[in-house]
Amino acid sequence: MRKVSSLIRAICLVTVFATLAVAAMSGAQEPQPPATPPNDAGSEASKSPREELAEKRMERLSQQLNLTDEQKGKILPLLQSEQEHLKAVRNNPSLTQGEARRRMQRIRRTTNQEISQILTPEQRQKWQEDHPAAGGRRGGGPGGAAPQAPSNTPTPQ
Numbered sequence: 001m002r003k004v005s006s007l008i009r010a011i012c013l014v015t016v017f018a019t020l021a022v023a024a025m026s027g028a029q030e031p032q033p034p035a036t037p038p039n040d041a042g043s044e045a046s047k048s049p050r051e052e053l054a055e056k057r058m059e060r061l062s063q064q065l066n067l068t069d070e071q072k073g074k075i076l077p078l079l080q081s082e083q084e085h086l087k088a089v090r091n092n093p094s095l096t097q098g099e100a101r102r103r104m105q106r107i108r109r110t111t112n113q114e115i116s117q118i119l120t121p122e123q124r125q126k127w128q129e130d131h132p133a134a135g136g137r138r139g140g141g142p143g144g145a146a147p148q149a150p151s152n153t154p155t156p157q
Contacts, residue, residue, distance in 0.1 A: 050087060054079035061115075064130060065123040074118050082111040 047055075058076050061067060067075065085107045089100050116124050 050083035051080060054083050061127075065119065065127055067123070071118050075115055078111055078114050082107055 054076065057079050058072060061075065062072060086104055089095065089103045089107070092100070095103065116127070119127060
């Protein structure tokens with residue numbers, strides 16, 4: 001009788017441990033809650049990282065240049081489109097690293113030219129002073145050739 005009782009106890013313990021092991025494994029397969037809780041409107045949870053990058057850039061531009069709501073409405077879609085085009089280049093395995101870099105520079109340059117057309121002349125000047133790649137000192141901007149830096153070499157007469 002003692003052997004039967006010990007055997008039943010052992011079977012019960014094995015069953016309990018097996019049940020706990022199965023429960024732990026099934027719990028590991030359940031989806032985890034999001035790392036950041038969504039805001040009240042729920043819009044943050046549905047944004048892709050690319051959209052967030054575009055919005056952060058929009059915020060910086062808005063603060064630096066004091067953009068109007070109309071300008072923001074025109075520029076944000078440009079920035080979002082730029083992010084999508086950059087993503088497509090990054091995900092294109094047929095491109096060499098150099099070709100991918102050139103295409104991304106072209107995409108950024110085009111976006112900067114389109115943004116520049118939306119800005120007022122004062123905003124454009126400030127943007128180009130603060131961001132040479134936007135068409136200021138490095139050249140290739142929307143106004144044609146970049147302004148030349150004064151040279152220390154005397155000009156022959």
